Amino acid sequence: MKRSAEVVAFKSILSGFIPSLFIGLFLIGCAHNPDIRMGQDNTSGTTVNNPSSYLGCVQSELPKGAKVYTQQENxxxxxxxxxxxxxxxxxxxxxxxxxxxxxxxxxxRDAWYDHGRLLDAALMCSRA
Known part of the structure; x- marks a missing residue:
């Protein structure tokens, strides 16, 4: 009798553990940070402003404490x-x-957080 109670308890634990394991693995898989260029929050277009002036305008629209880095690539x-x-x-x-x-x-990334402030700045500065 004691043996069957242990088996039932073990099966009960397993039945709760396995779904939790799958949920945990799913969340870990969703938590990775893909390249920002692969996300859905983006905009693009053309501007007659030179690149330095354009990026200066975009930077001026960001919050004062924003950590901003510029670099030349390709x-x-x-x-x-x-x-x-x-x-x-x-x-x-x-x-x-x-x-x-x-x-x-x-x-x-997460443009909903600040209502797309960077995307709005990029669009506005393209017209300035």
Missing amino acids: NALQLFVDSTDPNQATGLVEIKSSGVEHHYSAYQ
Whole structure:
């Protein structure tokens, strides 16, 4: 009798553990930080502003305490927010020269958090 009670208890524990294990693994899989350029929060377009002026305008629209980094990569001037690692950055604006017009792309992780402030700045500065 004692043996069957132990088996029932063990099965009960397993029946709660296995779904919890799958849920935990699912959440771990969702918690990775993919390249910001792979997200859904983005905008792009063209501007006649030169790349330095354009990124200066975008930067001026960000909160005063924002950590911003600029770098040149593959014929594009990039402005990163919070980190230069695309897997960790909360924002990225890239601008490439192509004659008179310059093509920009802006990406923001969790844009809902501040109502897309970086994306709005990228669009507004393209028209300024």
